[in-house]
Amino acid sequence: MLLPKKVKHRKWHKPRRRNLGVATRLSTVAFGSFGLKSMDHAWISSRQIEAARRVLTRYVKRGGKIWIRVFPDRPVTKKGNEVPMGGGKGSPEYFVCTIKPGTVLFEMEGIPEDKAREALLLSAHKLPLKAKFVRRG
DSSP: OOOOOOSSSSSSSSSOOSSOOOOOSSEEESSSEEEOOOOOOEEEEEEHHHHHHHEEEEEHTOOSSSEEOOOOEEEEEEEOOOOOSSOOEEEEEEEEEOOTTTTTEEEESOHHHHHHHHHHHHHHSSSSSOEEEOOOO
8 A cells, every 4th residue: 555654744634625626736647558537536546546555456467567656645544443532532543545537546557559548547446536538649
């Protein structure tokens, strides 16, 4: 799973406005020939990224190359079960990355387009957002 080695702040504030705006960075296919582009706002956890990556690598069977364009660096905290109100913020449980519409999540190269389309759409089922297949250019 993807995790940051070191973080400046252990706990972050929740964002004031979550579902606004579209992606300005990471919005084009830069490394590979084909990509998976998000259509929704979402927080994607490191476990979900790993599940999608496994689908891609199993589908291509060591052929081609895969790039993961997103990295989970935002800590999400959670309080324990049956903990009463008060007592401060919970401890960090997992890491997520904030996704805006138009962000390219994964890229592939070195396999035919129909295989790449099938693999990327299968991996999109593992993610909590709608995504579409895109070509470079």
